[in-house]
Amino acid sequence: MLIITCPWCGQRDQSEFTAHGEAHVARPEHPEQLTESQWGDYVFFRSNPKGVHHERWVHTHGCRRWFNVVRDTVTDHIFATYRPGERKPEIKG
Template sequence: MLLIECPWCGERDQTEFTCHGEAHIVRPKNPDELTDEQWGDYVFFRSNPKGLHKERWVHDHGCRRWFNVVRHTHTDIVYGSYKPGEPAPEVSEEALKGGKK
């Protein structure tokens, strides 16, 4: 079972949440000026790393608010969550080597 901490409600089971992909994707300022290829890159392509990843989540079965999570995609360890507009929590090399939060 994966536990995720909602910044507003506290720690809850993953079944209460839905992940909506990579966080911090900036919408182009002038989308009408983009080529089809550039627009396709924005809409469809994400980094999808093996390792630390910042993701957007929503607390569907709770407060229904959006927030961001720092999760390791290989180990599925959640290293922290944060509200939109806040800085992401730092993850130490020691924590990554030990495979712990």
């Protein structure tokens, strides 16, 4: 079980949170100009790294706010959590 630091509520048990995949996936500005394969790429394909991963979590049973987590997908070590709109922290993985 992980202890995750919600940027608002502080340290809480993992069971209060829900993970929602990779963070910083920007929606294309002009979807209508994309080819089907480019759109498919945006909708379905993620980087799926082994190591440092920036991902979106939501504090479901707490303040119900979305935020970002930098987690190592191998060790589950959490390097940092930060609010939406904040600068992506530099992590060497």
